[in-house]
Amino acid sequence: MTAITLSGVKKRYLKNPVVHGVDVTIESGEFVVILGPSGCGKSTLLRMIAGLEDITEGTIAIGDTVVNKLEPRERGCAMVFQNYALYPHMSVAQNIGYALKVAGMPRAQRDAKVMSVAKSVGLDPYLTRKPGELSGGQRQRVAMARAMVREPKVFLFDEPFSNLDAKLRVAMRAEVRNLHRSLGVTSVFVTHDQTEAMTLADRLIIMNQGIVEQVGKPSEVYHRPASLFVADFIGSPAMNLIKGQFDAIGNFLHGRGGMLHLPGAASIAAGRDVTLGVRPEAVRRVEAGTRGAIAAVVDYIEELGAARLVYADTDGNRIVLVDERTDALGTGMPIHFTLGENDLHLFDNADGKRIEMRADHRVPSLLNA
C-alpha cells in the first residue's frame, strides 16, 4: 500500500508562484479530493505528483521513494484526464492495452488483461471501436479502464467528469466510489465541483491561490471551516458572512446599527475586525417576540420545492435562511429569526483565519441588544 507525502511543495512558472508550499500526507488507500476554484493550483499539484510538471521546490514521495526526479512512467501512477486523452487512431482495446504494450507484456497476457478490465467497466462490447464512435460516458470508461489495467499504486483523476452531463456525472461518481472500494488504491481526485468532492472524498484538500486552506474530512470542512475562503466556498447556498466589530463587552456591531450580544467572544475577539458566519440552514425563523429574535425584512424568495430560500435584510446586511414553512411571504414583509448558538463561526478579517470559540466561551443564549 502506498502513501503520498508532499513536503514543502512549491511551483513557479517563470518566477510566478502558482503553488506556495504544500505539506500534506495522503494515507495509503485513502481517497483524497483536491477542491478549489479554477486557477488555484490544484491541477498543477496533481500533475506534479504524476510527474508531468517539474517540482520547483520541496519533495514528493510515493511510498518510501522520493519521486522528484523520476519519469512519469517510473512512478506507478495512472491518470484519468479531463478530456480523456484517448488515442484517436487506436481502438478501445488498443487504448486500454497501450501501456502494457509499451511495458513489453506478451500479447496473449495483454489481451486477457484488457478483456477482464473492459468487462469490469462494461466496455467489452465496444473493444474494436475507435474513441470517435463512443459516447461521452463510454469514453470516460475507456479512460478509467486504461488507468486500471496497469494496476497502479496511485490513481490520479484530473477533473474527469467535467465534460459529462449532470445525470451521467452522478452515475460515474458512484462507479468511481465503487472502484475505489473494491481496489483500495490510493486515489487523488481534482475537481472544482463541491458536491462531487463532498460525496467522493475520504478527506478534502481545499486550495485557493496556491495555498492549502484546509485539509479534513468533508464533515469537518463543512462544520468547522478553517478560513473565510473555505466557509464561503463550501456549502450551497453559501454561508451568511457578516462583517463587523466586537466592542470591549462582547457586542458584535454590524451594518447600519445592527448589534448582536456575544459575551463569550468578548475576551478573544474584542476590538478586532471580524466576520461572523452562519449557514442558511442554521438560521431559524421564529415568531415575533421570541426571546433573542432578530428582525429582518424580506427582499425576495427562491422556491426550492421542499423548502424555500428567504433573502432578507437585517440592519443593512443580507441574510439568507432556509425556511420550511409554507405561509404566504413576500417582498417587504417583516420576519424574525434566531441563530443557533453552536452554528456560529468567527473569522479574523486580517488573515481570514477561523477564530476558535472554546466550548466554555460559547454563548449560552444570544440576545438581540
Added chain:
Amino acid sequence: MERRAFYQNPVLPWLLLAPQLLLVLVFFYWPTSQALFWAFTLEQPWGGGNTWAGFNNFLYIFGDGRYWATVARSAFYAIAVSAISMCLALTLAMFVDRALKGTRMFQSVFVWPYAIAAPAAGVAFRFIFAPEAGLIGAVNEMWPGIWNPATNGFHALGMVIVCHAWLGIGYNFIFFLAALQMLPKSLSEAGAMDGARPYRRMLDIQLPLIAPTVFFLLIMNLISSFTDSFGLIDVMTEGGPINATEVMVYKLYVDGFKGLDYSGAAAQSIVLMLLVIALTFVQFRWVEKRVHYN
C-alpha cells in the same frame, strides 16, 4: 496557446533537426550570403578572382533603363495576373460554396490547373494563341494581322498573363473555398432572416469576412508571379519580342546564365529577394493583426 507538455532530452532534438538544418545551411544560407558578397564585388564568370565593387553593381543596374523597364513590366504583370486569377477563382468559389446539387464535380475540376506545370500550360496556350494555327488563325483570316504575339509585344505579354492567370485559378480557388466554408453558417442564415437575398449576402457578409484570405492570396499571387513566370516565358516567348515579356526573374537568368554577368545577376537577385521579403513581411503584419482581433 503555448504547449506545456514537452520532452526533455539534450541530444535527441538535435539529431532530429540535423539533416534539415544541414540542408538549409548548405542550400539556403550559404548561397544567399554568398550572393550578398558577390553583389558587392566584381567577379569573373564562374570563378577567378573578384574585386570589391561597393554599390557599383547596384548603381549599374539602377542606372540601366532596361532594368527599370523590366521592373515596371514585372509590376504590371504581377498585378494583372493576380487580379484576373483571383477574381475568377473568387467568383467560382462563391458559387461553389452555395453547395447546390452536383457542385462536387465542378469543385474538383476547378482545382485541376494547380497540377499543371507552367511550361506545359505555356505550350498549350502558345498553340491556342499561335497566329497561324487553328483557333486564333481563324480570326486572323478574317482580319489579317489583328493578332500576332510573335511580333506584337502587347499581344505577347497579354498571352503570357492570361496563361499565368489560368494556372493560378486552382490554388486561389482552394483557398477561397476553404475560407468561405469556414465562415459560420449562422451568419448567412442571420443575413437571410434580415431579408438579404443570396447575392446581397455574398457581397455584404461573405466577402468582407474573407478579406484576410483575399489579402493573403494577393501576396502569394504577387510572389508567385515573380517566381513562377520563368517557365511560362521561356516556353512561350523567351522574353521577346524585343524584351516585351522580360520580367525580373527572366532577366536575371538571361544576364547571369546567358550573359555570364554574374555580379550583375547577384545584385539583381538581392533586389528581388528584398522585394519578396518585403511582401512577406507585409503579409505577416496582416496575419498578426488578424490573430489579435480573433
Added chain:
Amino acid sequence: MIERSPLFDFITYATMILGMFLVLVPFWITIVAGSQNLQEVSQVPLNLWPSGHLVENIQTAWTRSDLGPKMINSLIVAVGVTTGKIILAALSAFAIVFFNFRARMICFWLIFITLMLPLEVRIVPTYSIAANALLPFQTILDVFGITGLIETLSGVRIGLEWNLLNSYTGLILPLVATATGTFLYRQFFMTIPDELVEASKMDGSGPIRFFLDVLLPLSRTNMLALATIMFVSSWNQYLWPLLITTDRKNFGTVVMQLKALIPAQNGTPDWNVTMAGALIIMLPPLLVVALMQRWFVRGLISRDK
C-alpha cells in the same frame, strides 16, 4: 441554402458551367490537337473534335524527345523530393514542437525563413553551390585554420569537393531544403492536445515511441497532403533542372523537354506531336491531384492558416 431562389440558382449553375468551360478549354484543345494528324491540326479553323491519332502522336513525341528515360528521371526526382521532404519535415517539426530546448525558437526561425525565398528567386546563388556542395565546410575549415593545421600535422591537404551538376542528388537536395513540409507538420503537431502527450508519458512511452505510435498514425492525412504537394511541385520544376543538368541526355526531366517539342519557326508545324507530348507530361501530377484531392486540399489549407 435556406430559401428557394430559382433565378439565383440558375445564375449559379451558369457561372459554374462557364468556369468549367474556362478551366477545361486548354485541356480540351491539348487533347483535340494531340489526337489529330498534321493535316488536321493545321486546318484553319481547327476542328474542335478529337481525331484518332493520339497514340501515334504520343509515340512520335516519345521517341523524338526521348521521353522514356526522362519520365524515369522525373519520377526519381519527384519521389526523391517527396520522400526526403516528408521524412526530414516530420523529424524536424517533431523536434521543434515537442522538445523543450534552448535553441528551439532559433531553429524554428532558421528553417521557417526559407519559406520566404522560393528557389527561383535565389537561383543564382544556389547554382553557385552546385559545383561544390561542400564548399561551405571547406571555407569553415579554412577560416578557422583547421586545414592548415591538419596539413602541417599530417601532410594531407583537405580538399572537400562534391559536385552536384548532372546528378540526382543535385536535382533533389536543393528542393528538399525548404520549410514547406516542416511548416505543414508543425501546424498539425500544434493541434495535438497536451493531454495526449501526457497520457502517453503516463503509459510509459518515451519520445520516439510517441512519435511512431501516436504522431505518425495521426498525421497520415497530412502526410498524404504533403506528398501530393511535393510530388506536383517537384515534377513541375523547370528552372532548376534546366541549370543543374548540362547532360540532358542522362539527367534531363520531362518538363525540360517541352520546349524542344514546340515546332521551330520555319519547321513543320506539327503541333499535334507537341500537344500529345504536353499531354503525357502533364498527366502524372494531374492524376495525383485528382486522386488525392480530398486529402491534399485539407493539408494545403492547414499549411497557411
